[in-house]
Amino acid sequence: MRIAVCPGSFDPVTKGHLDIFERASKLFDILVVAVFHNPNKKPLFTMEERVEMLQEATRHIPNIRVDGFSGLLNQYVRQQNSTVIVRGLRALSDFEYEFQRALLIKKIDPGMETIFMMTSSEYSFVSSSGIKELAKFGGDISCLVPLTIKEKVIQKMSKE
Numbered sequence: 001m002r003i004a005v006c007p008g009s010f011d012p013v014t015k016g017h018l019d020i021f022e023r024a025s026k027l028f029d030i031l032v033v034a035v036f037h038n039p040n041k042k043p044l045f046t047m048e049e050r051v052e053m054l055q056e057a058t059r060h061i062p063n064i065r066v067d068g069f070s071g072l073l074n075q076y077v078r079q080q081n082s083t084v085i086v087r088g089l090r091a092l093s094d095f096e097y098e099f100q101r102a103l104l105i106k107k108i109d110p111g112m113e114t115i116f117m118m119t120s121s122e123y124s125f126v127s128s129s130g131i132k133e134l135a136k137f138g139g140d141i142s143c144l145v146p147l148t149i150k151e152k153v154i155q156k157m158s159k160e
């Protein structure tokens, strides 16, 4: 059984994320989309909200499992009976951080592999932070996130 883990903050999930999920889910028997609890960040949505939003947004992909985790990524991946991490790359600006992170994981856990997938060109500019910024000032985020996510972002922003 080939399992891969796709970790991220997904605060919120975007169409760029979904593009990677849909393509990566065809390469593995199970794709675990894992919301990472980052103690250094103050997310807009709670871990539970992000897991729920991801479950909704990926309902059409049968071999996806959504989960939340904290702690060391490589330990979590091994707990999922996997040694493969999948990350999406939007642009060259992502590469340096992702490259260092992949090398560090390889250093502490040589059996772990990180696979990078380029997002489709139509989503190469889409980021969760950009979407939140746009929504904050009343911009239309319809083409950047699934409809169910759009409503939740606007609702959450109205309370900020």
Ligand SMILES: Cc1cn(CCC(=O)O)c2ccccc12
Residues within 6 Å of the ligand: 006, 007, 008, 009, 010, 016, 017, 020, 021, 086, 087, 088, 089, 090, 119, 128
């Ligand atoms: C498109 C994309 C960006 N990233 C990293 C930045 C982020 O977490 O949004 C991903 C992580 C997993 C799957 C897809 C993506």
